[in-house]
Amino acid sequence: MMGFLFRFxxxxxxxxxxxxxIPWLVGIGTLLTLAGxxxxxxxxxxxxxxxxxxxxxxxxxxxxxxxxIIFMAMALWSFLGLTFKTRxxxxxxxxxAPTGAIFAFLSLWTGAMWGKPxxxxxxxxxxxxxxxxxxxxxxxxxxxxxxxxxxxxxxDKAGSIWSLVGSINVPIIYFSVIWWNTLHQxxxxxxxxxxSMAHQMLIAMLLMSLAFxxxxxxxxxxxxxxxxxxxxxDAHWVQSLPEAQ
Amino acid sequence: xxxxxxxxxxxxxxxxxxxWGSVIVTFALLAIEVLWVLNARGSALEWVKAQRSISE
Numbered sequence: 001m002m003g004f005l006f007r008f009x010x011x012x013x014x015x016x017x018x019x020x021x022i023p024w025l026v027g028i029g030t031l032l033t034l035a036g037x038x039x040x041x042x043x044x045x046x047x048x049x050x051x052x053x054x055x056x057x058x059x060x061x062x063x064x065x066x067x068x069i070i071f072m073a074m075a076l077w078s079f080l081g082l083t084f085k086t087r088x089x090x091x092x093x094x095x096x097a098p099t100g101a102i103f104a105f106l107s108l109w110t111g112a113m114w115g116k117p118x119x120x121x122x123x124x125x126x127x128x129x130x131x132x133x134x135x136x137x138x139x140x141x142x143x144x145x146x147x148x149x150x151x152x153x154x155x156d157k158a159g160s161i162w163s164l165v166g167s168i169n170v171p172i173i174y175f176s177v178i179w180w181n182t183l184h185q186x187x188x189x190x191x192x193x194x195x196s197m198a199h200q201m202l203i204a205m206l207l208m209s210l211a212f213x214x215x216x217x218x219x220x221x222x223x224x225x226x227x228x229x230x231x232x233x234d235a236h237w238v239q240s241l242p243e244a245q
Numbered sequence: 246x247x248x249x250x251x252x253x254x255x256x257x258x259x260x261x262x263x264x265w266g267s268v269i270v271t272f273a274l275l276a277i278e279v280l281w282v283l284n285a286r287g288s289a290l291e292w293v294k295a296q297r298s299i300s301e
Contacts, residue, residue: 041254042247052258056267063271102274110267117263215275222282229289233296244293 009086011228012237018221025221029214036207044200053117057201060110062209063103066216067135068170070100074142075167078160088224090156091231093163094146095224099216101139107132119183127176128184131169138166152231 008014040058047054074093081089111129112122123129142162149155177186188196195202232238248254257264 044247046247046258051260053260053263055257055260055264059267059271099278102278106271106274109270113263113267117260219278219282222286226282226286226289229286229293233293234300238293239297241293243290244297 009084009088011088011091011232012235014088015225015228018225022218022221025214025218029211029218032207032211032214036204036211039200039207040204044204045198050118053114054201056110056114058204058208060107060114061205062212063110064107064132065209066212067100067104067107067132067139068173069213070096070103070216071135071138071163071167071170074100074163078163081156082160082164087152087156087231088228090152090159091224091227092220093156093159095220095227096216097139097142097146098223099219101136101143103212103216104132104136104139108136124183126183127180128173128182131173131176135166135169135173138162138169142166 008017036058040055044055046052074096077089077093077096080086081093108129111132115124116122142159145162146155146159149158176182177184189202189205197205229238229244238244255261255265
């Protein structure tokens with residue numbers, strides 16, 4: 001079993017596997033997006049308090065969730081890379097960062113677009129918003145730090161430490177609405193309790209979350225294949241690839 | 246079905262600027278990311294081919 005998993009720690013094996021998986025993720029992601037947007041914009045009812053403005057939720061919550069999940073994924077790959085000294089781990093961490101940064105930005109952007117009509121403010125220094133802004137800076141910091149280091153092994157190591165230390169921010173974002181008095185609302189969805197929103201809204205939100213998840217994995221796999229080409233270029237298997245002729 | 250007409254849909258109950266401002270920026274950034282990633286792979290493949298020519 002471990003032998004089976006470790007086989008895919010080889011860039012050559014993972015390059016091929018990722019290439020096979022990407023089209024499936026694109027297909028699934030597209031269907032999920034269409035279904036989520038359809039239900040969210042055409043089926044889900046108007047909100048009693050927020051009217052139609054609440055529909056931003058179908059982008060804001062998935063983007064926010066992905067921004068947090070991706071950083072935790074970066075931390076996981078970082079931990080694996082430091083433990084097993086696998087080059088692919090550092091490559092995957094780097095492949096995830098730009099997508100995570102984009103989702104963190106979108107979380108802030110769509111949040112501001114939602115906050116202005118509902119709270120009367122584009123921005124407040126509330127605990128959740130501030131910690132999400134810090135997450136965005138942590139993504140940019142990872143990208144800047146790793147871009148500045150030429151030696152791949154040192155680059156991966158520095159990035160790994162940055163990701164692991166920075167990941168403490170993710171539970172802070174999650175618990176911020178419980179630990180502090182926040183303007184940002186508390187959790188409407190939980191693993192243990194019934195959700196406090198209309199079921200069509202919940203379904204659309206979950207479909208869009210899964211869609212963003214499929215997108216993130218597809219894009220990260222696509223990006224890591226490019227990173228593998230760049231770092232393993234002198235390997236015989238890369239030189240022999242049909243796309244490299 | 247919530248909407249009686251397309252213009253009602255685009256107006257989003259008065260929240261058009263905020264809702265469409267979110268939708269447009271989201272899909273624009275994701276589309277740019279996809280194009281960026283496709284372009285980067287193309288450049289990398291060109292580079293790999295060039296490296297082989299250099300070493301031959």
